[in-house]
Amino acid sequence: MTGRRPLSIGNASGFYGDRFSAFEEMLTGGPLDVLTGDYLAELTMLILGRDRLKTPDLGYAKTFLRQLEEGLGLAHERGVRIVANAGGLNPAGLAGAIRALAAKVGVPVSVAHVEGDDLMPFAEGALTANAYLGGAGITACLRAGADVVVTGRVTDAALVSGPAAWWFDWAPDDYDRLAGAVVAGHVLECGTQATGGNYAFFTAHDVRRPGFPLAEISEDGSSVITKHPGAGGVVSTGTVTAQLLYETQGPRYLGPDVIARLDTVRLASAGPDRVAITGVMGEAPPPTLKVGVTRIGGWRNEVVFVLTGLDIEAKAALVRAQLADALSQVATADWTLARTDHEDAPTEETASALLRLVVRDPSADRVGRVLTSEAIELALASYPGFHVTTPPGPAQPYGVFTSSTIPATSVPHVAVLPDGTRHPVPARPPAPPLASDPQPAGPDASGGVGESPAGPTVRVPLGRLIGARSGDKGGDANIGVWVESDEAWAWLDRTLTVETLQALLPETAGLPVTRHALPNLRALNFTIAGILGAGVASAHRFDPQAKALGEWLRARHLDIPTHLLPAPEGTGP
Numbered sequence: 284m285t286g287r288r289p290l291s292i293g294n295a296s297g298f299y300g301d302r303f304s305a306f307e308e309m310l311t312g313g314p315l316d317v318l319t320g321d322y323l324a325e326l327t328m329l330i331l332g333r334d335r336l337k338t339p340d341l342g343y344a345k346t347f348l349r350q351l352e353e354g355l356g357l358a359h360e361r362g363v364r365i366v367a368n369a370g371g372l373n374p375a376g377l378a379g380a381i382r383a384l385a386a387k388v389g390v391p392v393s394v395a396h397v398e399g400d401d402l403m404p405f406a407e408g409a410l411t412a413n414a415y416l417g418g419a420g421i422t423a424c425l426r427a428g429a430d431v432v433v434t435g436r437v438t439d440a441a442l443v444s445g446p447a448a449w450w451f452d453w454a455p456d457d458y459d460r461l462a463g464a465v466v467a468g469h470v471l472e473c474g475t476q477a478t479g480g481n482y483a484f485f486t487a488h489d490v491r492r493p494g495f496p497l498a499e500i501s502e503d504g505s506s507v508i509t510k511h512p513g514a515g516g517v518v519s520t521g522t523v524t525a526q527l528l529y530e531t532q533g534p535r536y537l538g539p540d541v542i543a544r545l546d547t548v549r550l551a552s553a554g555p556d557r558v559a560i561t562g563v564m565g566e567a568p569p570p571t572l573k574v575g576v577t578r579i580g581g582w583r584n585e586v587v588f589v590l591t592g593l594d595i596e597a598k599a600a601l602v603r604a605q606l607a608d609a610l611s612q613v614a615t616a617d618w619t620l621a622r623t624d625h626e627d628a629p630t631e632e633t634a635s636a637l638l639r640l641v642v643r644d645p646s647a648d649r650v651g652r653v654l655t656s657e658a659i660e661l662a663l664a665s666y667p668g669f670h671v672t673t674p675p676g677p678a679q680p681y682g683v684f685t686s687s688t689i690p691a692t693s694v695p696h697v698a699v700l701p702d703g704t705r706h707p708v709p710a711r712p713p714a715p716p717l718a719s720d721p722q723p724a725g726p727d728a729s730g731g732v733g734e735s736p737a738g739p740t741v742r743v744p745l746g747r748l749i750g751a752r753s754g755d756k757g758g759d760a761n762i763g764v765w766v767e768s769d770e771a772w773a774w775l776d777r778t779l780t781v782e783t784l785q786a787l788l789p790e791t792a793g794l795p796v797t798r799h800a801l802p803n804l805r806a807l808n809f810t811i812a813g814i815l816g817a818g819v820a821s822a823h824r825f826d827p828q829a830k831a832l833g834e835w836l837r838a839r840h841l842d843i844p845t846h847l848l849p850a851p852e853g854t855g856p
Contacts, residue, residue, distance in 0.1 A: 286502070290450040292443055292467075293497035293511075296320035296367070297474030299327045299344050305474070305495050306350040310357040312511030315497065316450070318358065319442040320367035321472050322347060325757065328436070329577040329682040331371040332410040342372030343433075348380055351431075355381075355390045359430065366421055366442050370433040372411060374398050375699065377433045393701035395424035397434040399694055399708075408578045410682070414694045415573040417539030418445025419708045423698035425449040427706070436575065438538050443468030443498065448540075451502050455540070455711065462543035462565025463504025465536065469543075470508050470526045470560070471496050476752075477508060477526045478516035481830075483750035483837060488517040505561045507553050518556040521750060521767065524804050528763020530754040532810050533799050535566070537573075539691065540711065542566040546801050562803075568711050571688035580683035580817055581614070582647040586658045587672040588638040595624060595636045598666035602638060605665060609657045614644040619825060637672075639825075643681065651678040683817040684757050739845050745787070746837025747848055749775065753833035758815045760829035762836060765806035771847050772805035778841075784809055787839040788832070790824075 293315050295305040299322045309318055322344040335342035347369035358365055370377045378396040385392050397420035405412030416434070418441035424432040426449055437445075447453070447464035470477050479490035494514020499507045508523050510516065527548065534546035542565060549562040590598045599620050610616040621637045628634035640658070642650045655675035662669050691710040698706040748771060753762040762784075766775050781796045795812040815829060826832065 287451060289499040289501045289507075290317065290447055291315050291497060291499055292317040292319065292446055292471070294319050294321065294442075294471040294474050294495050295350075296322055296347075297472065297476065298322065298324055299330070299346065301474055302495075303346065303350065306354045307357065308514070309495055309497075309511070310354060310361060310363060312494070312514055315361070315363050317364045317366060317446045319446075319471070320347060320350075320365075320369060321439050321442060321474075322367060322369040323371060323436060323439075325575060325577070325684045325755070326682070327371070328411045328413065328575060329684070332577055335372050336410075340373070340376055343374070343377040343380075344369035344371055347433075348377065348384065351381060351384055352388065355385060355392060355431075356388060359390050359392055364425060364429070364446065365431045366425075366434075366446055367432075368434045368437055368439075368442060370396055370398075370435045372401060372413075372435065374433050374435045378699070381431055381433070392430040393428055394431045394433070395427060395429035395701045396432065396699050397421060397424065397437065397697070398699060399696045400434075400436040402574065402689075402694070405574075405576060409576050410579060411575075411577045413575055414689060415539060415575065416694070416696050417441050417568075417711075418443075418448060419455070419540060420696055420698040421445025422448045423706050423708060424700060427698075427700040427702075427704075429701050439472035440465040440468030440538060441540070443471055443500075444538075444540060447500050447504075450500075456567070457504075458541050458565030458567060459563065460502070460504035460565075461541040463506060463560065463563040464500055465538055465541060465543040465565075466527070466545070466548055466560055466563050467498040467500055467506040467508065469531075469536065470523055471498055473526060473529060475516060476529065477522055478510050478514070478518055479522055480516065481752065482522055482525055483746065483752065483833070484521060490516050492516070504563060505559065508558045508560065509556055518558055520550045520552060520558055521765075523550055523558045523560070524765050524806060525750060525752040525763070527804065528761075528765065528801075528806055528808055529752050530756055530761060531763070531808060532756065532761060532797070533808075534801060537569060539568055539572055541568055546803060548801075549803055568691075570691055570711075572691045572694055574687050574689050576685050576687070578683045578685075579680050581643055581645045581681060582650050582678040583641065583643045583681045584650045584655055584676065584678045585639060585641045586655055586675070588640070588658075589635050589668075589670050589672060590638055590666065591624070591631060591635040591668045594666075595620075595622065599636075599638045601666050602661070605661055606640070606658060609654060610642065613642050613649055613654070615642065617641045621825075647678040647680075652676070685817075686757050740842040741845050741848070742840050742842050743848065744838050745841050745843070746834075748843055749837060751833030751837050753829050753831070753836075755815055755828045756810075758813050758817055760811045760814050760832055762809045762811070762829075762833045763806055764809075764833070764836070765804055767805065768847075769805070772802070774844060774847060775805070775807065776800060776802075779807055781809070784836070787841070788836060790814065
């Protein structure tokens with residue numbers, strides 16, 4: 284297929300519950316060759332696992348099937364292939380349901396699926412256990428003529444790299460090309476996060492209803508990130524940088540098909556709402572696959588007390604003392620006082636603070652209505668103005684997510700083709716051991732606190748200069764930060780050390796923090812180990828997915844050279 288035109292591939296879902304109409308919008312908004320949908324996340328696997336316990340025939344994303352009621356005919360008319368990981372824990376079941384739907388609506392489509400990721404039964408107490416497969420199974424299904432391919436747990440980027448390998452007939456060891464497609468897939472996987480959604484400098488753009496992104500991938504693996512004409516939002520080097528940094532760790536972005544070197548990525552504007560990605564280099568993948576395991580970790584409950592007016596600290600101390608005996612038998616009880624109150628406030632709500640109690644225990648009874656009712660029994664016997672945000676409720680189960688690795692050769696990656704043929708996908712040959720990630724150069728290599736260059740400075744929020752995006756990986760969180768000029772990058776690289784980050788974000792103190800520099804992107808990436816406890820499903824902290832951790836960092840004040848800051852009327856880089 285030498286010389287084939289670029290592949291136009293779009294995304295219509297970044298998570299289970301994303302904009303329902305996006306599927307139709309992407310199919311009707313402009314030309315496409317392939318439309319993808321990402322429906323799986325750590326929390327989603329837990330939800331699907333509980334669904335499967337109740338109804339063994341389920342375990343897949345039901346929303347996707349509803350989207351196909353109209354989308355299947357539209358895709359068929361326009362010659363668009365559909366690739367989605369909506370199969371979750373039951374890709375075969377979803378494939379069967381799609382065939383039944385196609386017969387019902389009279390659309391002649393061929394359906395294939397990818398399986399082998401489900402490793403259950405895995406370990407005692409596991410609710411789900413899934414290996415993260417690559418895109419080779421998707422490639423095989425498309426080569427066999429599938430119009431719709433559904434998978435279970437593949438890597439998010441595989442939804443793009445698999446179709447790209449099919450479109451250009453890449454070999455398994457075309458690592459640079461595959462790496463380029465993986466990077467494009469990583470940009471697309473979270474939908475509108477690439478088109479202005481959740482963007483640090485959102486005030487500079489109209490992002491009220493951002494359109495979903497698409498990539499034009501060339502045969503050499505380079506790509507252009509864009510969106511359909513007239514779709515809302517914005518595609519800029521900033522929005523693409525933000526998504527590239529999202530939920531990544533070191534410069535090596537490990538995957539089952541290839542390791543993409545994020546430190547080789549180069550971005551450039553290619554016109555309005557068009558960003559070119561070039562220079563991506565790839566390495567042979569590791570001989571192991573990541574395995575995500577979910578478990579029911581126990582039971583949790585919470586009560587939020589509203590404290591209004593004067594003596595907030597004393598009111599909080601009184602409640603804690605009154606409930607001390609009731610909480611003495613509970614495995615974990617966490618109190619958090621959020622000082623949302625303002626002095627001499629013009630409204631009652633802005634005069635109020637929130638005291639949050641979260642309890643967890645292996646026993647539902649110990650943290651159920653008996654406990655929350657004890658809190659409510661204080662209504663006439665505690666601090667003045669006592670009230671809570673919600674009535675007492677029953678305990679709810681919470682989940683725990685862990686990950687490990689398994690030899691790739693032990694996972695039966697299988698493409699089930701449209702005619703029912705089971706096509707085994709061979710594991711990649713073992714790669715040589717990875718070299719160590721490059722260490723950041725310059726003053727930060729010693730881990731000391733950076734210093735600002737000579738010249739006047741002003742103490743302002745860090746977000747006046749930097750963009751940031753943060754997210755979760757199991758119990759860890761990452762914060763990616765970037766700037767838009769070489770001069771600002773020199774300052775950022777020198778100044779924002781691990782020690783400085785931990786001083787700005789005291790919740791990270793005492794936790795292992797790893798810092799990686801990505802000079803091509805003028806970016807730093809920090810991984811904070813253990814800040815999310817047992818993962819998002821455990822609701823360990825106020826922001827369980829660390830979505831706003833980067834915005835907290837941007838709100839912290841630091842001495843910044845005045846010549847690096849935008850003009851006062853500016854809204855961001």
